[in-house]
Amino acid sequence: MTDTLSPGGQPALSPQNAAIIQLTRKDFVSDQEVRWCPGCGDYSILAQTQKVMPDFGYPKENIVFISGIGCSGRLPYYMNTYGFHSIHGRAPAIATGLKAARPDLMVWVITGDGDALSIGGNHLIHSMRRNVDIRVIMFNNRIYGLTKGQASPTSEIGKVTKSTPLGTVDYPISPLTIALAAEASFIARSVDTHTEHLQQTLTRAGFHRGSVFTEVLQNCNIFNDGAHREFTDRDVREDRMLVLEHGQPMIFGKDRDMGLRLNGYQPEVVKLGDDFRVEDLLVHDEQDPLIAFMLSRLYWPDFPVPVGVIRDVRRPTHDELVTNQIEEAIAARGEGNLQALLSGNDTWTVK
Amino acid sequence: MTTTNEREIPMEELERVTIRFAGDSGDGMQVTGTQFTRTSAVFGNDVSTLPDFPAEIRAPAGSLPGVSGFQISFSSTDIHTPGDEPDVLVAMNPAALKVNLGELPAGAALIVNEDAFTATNLAKAGYASNPLKDGSLHNWNVFSIPISTLNTRALEGLEMTSKQMDLTKNFFALGVMFWLYERSMEPTLQWIGDKFKKRPVFADANKRALRAGYAFGETTEIFHSRYMVPRAPQRPGTYRNLTGNEGAALGFVAASVKANRPLFYGSYPITPASDILHELASYKTFGVKTFQAEDEIAAIGSAIGASYGGAMGMTGTSGPGIALKSEAMGLAVMVELPLVVVDVQRAGPSTGMPTKNEQADLLQVLYGRNSDSPVAVVAPATPGETFWYAFEAWRLALKYMTPVVFLSDAFLATGAEPWPIPSVDDLPDISVPNRTEKAGFRPYDRDPQTLARPWAVPGTPGLEHRIGGLEKADLTGNVSYDPENHHRMQELRQAKIAGIANDIPELEVNGPAEGDLLILGWGSTYGSIRSAVERLQARGHSVAHAHMRYLNPFPRNTGDVVKAYKRVMIPEINLGQLSMLIRARYLVDAQGYNKVRGKPFRISEIEAEAERLIAELRGASR
Numbered sequence: 003m004t005d006t007l008s009p010g011g012q013p014a015l016s017p018q019n020a021a022i023i024q025l026t027r028k029d030f031v032s033d034q035e036v037r038w039c040p041g042c043g044d045y046s047i048l049a050q051t052q053k054v055m056p057d058f059g060y061p062k063e064n065i066v067f068i069s070g071i072g073c074s075g076r077l078p079y080y081m082n083t084y085g086f087h088s089i090h091g092r093a094p095a096i097a098t099g100l101k102a103a104r105p106d107l108m109v110w111v112i113t114g115d116g117d118a119l120s121i122g123g124n125h126l127i128h129s130m131r132r133n134v135d136i137r138v139i140m141f142n143n144r145i146y147g148l149t150k151g152q153a154s155p156t157s158e159i160g161k162v163t164k165s166t167p168l169g170t171v172d173y174p175i176s177p178l179t180i181a182l183a184a185e186a187s188f189i190a191r192s193v194d195t196h197t198e199h200l201q202q203t204l205t206r207a208g209f210h211r212g213s214v215f216t217e218v219l220q221n222c223n224i225f226n227d228g229a230h231r232e233f234t235d236r237d238v239r240e241d242r243m244l245v246l247e248h249g250q251p252m253i254f255g256k257d258r259d260m261g262l263r264l265n266g267y268q269p270e271v272v273k274l275g276d277d278f279r280v281e282d283l284l285v286h287d288e289q290d291p292l293i294a295f296m297l298s299r300l301y302w303p304d305f306p307v308p309v310g311v312i313r314d315v316r317r318p319t320h321d322e323l324v325t326n327q328i329e330e331a332i333a334a335r336g337e338g339n340l341q342a343l344l345s346g347n348d349t350w351t352v353k
Numbered sequence: 354m355t356t357t358n359e360r361e362i363p364m365e366e367l368e369r370v371t372i373r374f375a376g377d378s379g380d381g382m383q384v385t386g387t388q389f390t391r392t393s394a395v396f397g398n399d400v401s402t403l404p405d406f407p408a409e410i411r412a413p414a415g416s417l418p419g420v421s422g423f424q425i426s427f428s429s430t431d432i433h434t435p436g437d438e439p440d441v442l443v444a445m446n447p448a449a450l451k452v453n454l455g456e457l458p459a460g461a462a463l464i465v466n467e468d469a470f471t472a473t474n475l476a477k478a479g480y481a482s483n484p485l486k487d488g489s490l491h492n493w494n495v496f497s498i499p500i501s502t503l504n505t506r507a508l509e510g511l512e513m514t515s516k517q518m519d520l521t522k523n524f525f526a527l528g529v530m531f532w533l534y535e536r537s538m539e540p541t542l543q544w545i546g547d548k549f550k551k552r553p554v555f556a557d558a559n560k561r562a563l564r565a566g567y568a569f570g571e572t573t574e575i576f577h578s579r580y581m582v583p584r585a586p587q588r589p590g591t592y593r594n595l596t597g598n599e600g601a602a603l604g605f606v607a608a609s610v611k612a613n614r615p616l617f618y619g620s621y622p623i624t625p626a627s628d629i630l631h632e633l634a635s636y637k638t639f640g641v642k643t644f645q646a647e648d649e650i651a652a653i654g655s656a657i658g659a660s661y662g663g664a665m666g667m668t669g670t671s672g673p674g675i676a677l678k679s680e681a682m683g684l685a686v687m688v689e690l691p692l693v694v695v696d697v698q699r700a701g702p703s704t705g706m707p708t709k710n711e712q713a714d715l716l717q718v719l720y721g722r723n724s725d726s727p728v729a730v731v732a733p734a735t736p737g738e739t740f741w742y743a744f745e746a747w748r749l750a751l752k753y754m755t756p757v758v759f760l761s762d763a764f765l766a767t768g769a770e771p772w773p774i775p776s777v778d779d780l781p782d783i784s785v786p787n788r789t790e791k792a793g794f795r796p797y798d799r800d801p802q803t804l805a806r807p808w809a810v811p812g813t814p815g816l817e818h819r820i821g822g823l824e825k826a827d828l829t830g831n832v833s834y835d836p837e838n839h840h841r842m843q844e845l846r847q848a849k850i851a852g853i854a855n856d857i858p859e860l861e862v863n864g865p866a867e868g869d870l871l872i873l874g875w876g877s878t879y880g881s882i883r884s885a886v887e888r889l890q891a892r893g894h895s896v897a898h899a900h901m902r903y904l905n906p907f908p909r910n911t912g913d914v915v916k917a918y919k920r921v922m923i924p925e926i927n928l929g930q931l932s933m934l935i936r937a938r939y940l941v942d943a944q945g946y947n948k949v950r951g952k953p954f955r956i957s958e959i960e961a962e963a964e965r966l967i968a969e970l971r972g973a974s975r
Contacts, residue, residue: 034831063815063816065811066811078819082817084817085818086661086820087819087820087822088684095650095655095658096658096661098651098658099654099655100662100811102655102658103615104811104812106812107811107812124647124648124651125647128647324644328638328642337638338606340606340639343603344777345593346593349592349774350397350591352588352589352590352592
């Protein structure tokens, strides 16, 4: 098994390893009783996460789940890997230190819209701009669930909650736009109930090296039931969501007859037929920042909601850069000599 | 009249001299002071220094807030402080004179750059008339030197602008001082050569300025005496000059080597702690990883993450940063991971006076978290001790799986003293093993001696487990809301820290084991207290000094020590924090002596307060 691990003890992400290590979904189920409200979207996210985990070819002791506070924060208890349920909003900071110290680990951060975008906004932004090799999965239910129903940074304006009896006056944040501005190298969106798509997205997220930001639209059936129903329900989702595929024209609709094109600089939904053909449509490119930005701004009801991988680029990760600096320093000057360091350059001797 | 070359200048021997260099923050006073310090240390004096720089990087030139100072005391005997009052003030402009004159005792020497006493500069400093001419300085021994003019003349012919030339005048002043106190120019000439290796014109200019100042001292007739401070008796050994921040950084990297684990330092820039980040960032060949975080919370969060991964995760800041880190410190208490938190205290509350000294974070680091949240606290007393207590902080953190606060302050951080360089072979091994044995593993099982839980790091097969900020069930570490369990865990966390008392030295007493007065201190007040006590003892008073380096837990004999004297005086640069703890813990009527001016105590004021207490005691017993 160790033969296939890359030098320096850093396991390679590879299906080959997966075949050798031979873990199954069950290996990732911990002995802890799962405690979310019956019907919560988190169950599905947990199940899909456990399901895709064996695919990465990582020994499970090399996988760490770190969370903050909120309903999402409980997920690490249910994963039979190493786990750290930390404090509100700080999971990306803790993960950054862990990954810098231990490049050999595969680190996942489980967070929610309040945890990631409100109290932890700063850490999220900076972990993404540093391209820290962590996989942030943000459950977005547009509400504070664990504290029993206050408006969150993604709640729609005017939303009536316990803390906003006359409706919130705060405009919602766009998570994907934030991730783009912060230069996350992998940005995606999926839905709790679209299990197959969620698995595909988590798999892509898992294989990416660098900062992953994946928004999972999730339902809170207690405090914000139907959070995303308007476009995720089975009977409407094909018409109201745009499933992105790299290199493919942006087509959607039950009958695959709707598409997205650029009219000047403006995106426009068109019906395929006499006026518009497939060649007129935008082709998705995961490396194109302008397309990514445009997609991050599209939302129901003005546009279909894009899901899938918005952006996937490769650039050196934070831990690679940190490690390189140390290796280069040692290559140039040799390993540190503590006695010489303590002495410094300027000494005198008393006899 | 003698000719300049043949002039016989008497040499006077002094035991100790204190010089304060003061000028505009752009005048290079820190460099000047540091060079004088180095030269004196290399010569063999005992030295102690106190830089005093403004918070503004470049306040308007010539203004009062822009004044930067550096005080050095050098001596032929063992000294503990940078001196109460300067014997000599070097003032490079009117603002520097105005800011510092109040602390210059009558009769002291005052060396001024008269060229800077222009109408504009006088106005900026708020002088209605020129103090060099209006007789207001008659209490002092004034040496008025046209430093700028003489310096520019010495640099004639160099390809430099006159502005660039003027930037070297501090070296002219330094040259004058070197001559006056018979110091060698060699170390500084060497330093200039190294510093301006790539800019030979600047090297040449600064060297010329230094030599010109020295020659001026030799040839001018304004000085009627030179002074000699002989070498101090120092223990044999090899020494270097060390500031507290340097010492701390060295101690941390030494701990990393002796624990055989990589060091990770997450920090956010803050005065006066940033130098520790700068130092550690240059130790890459020791495998040290530094992380300039987006904020104070991320800094400690990253450190906790690194420790979770098996590295030696640490963070450093000053008081306002500790306030931001307190929630995460509580997390580290709950998950029981090793962590060192550096607090280089400064004057507060809030932003306070960032470059000024205070020791008022003691209660904050002990109690500034929600719930009962015990952490160990160590506090070095001198710049040289920072190394040893940085090392000790890590020894405790690793052995007891706990956060440890390393409590320094601005005075220790920037102050310097000669430091006997330890041999790496003499440093103890402080390594601890990771848990790898699968059989019987429970995340919150405890070592019966230390009560430390096992360190089972990710990557260890078979030990997959979950930790977090929720209360842990004893032994298993599972989430628990059980009332009895919570009570037991609170007591266990407390007992673990309390048990450290058996693993640290007893509180040492300097002076009689019992008697009239104990002066009890902690942190950077050491030098002032020690000097005051030496003077009091020399006058026959029954006075002892004890200095606490461990503030949680207290050394186990602390109660016995404080109860062995008729009076206990606790000087602190806060409004009474250790004194409150000592009174509460041991029910003794300790008296606080508290001054918060952003400055260290003067020896004389501690002496006076001690004498007052002794007189009161005599009065009471009569």
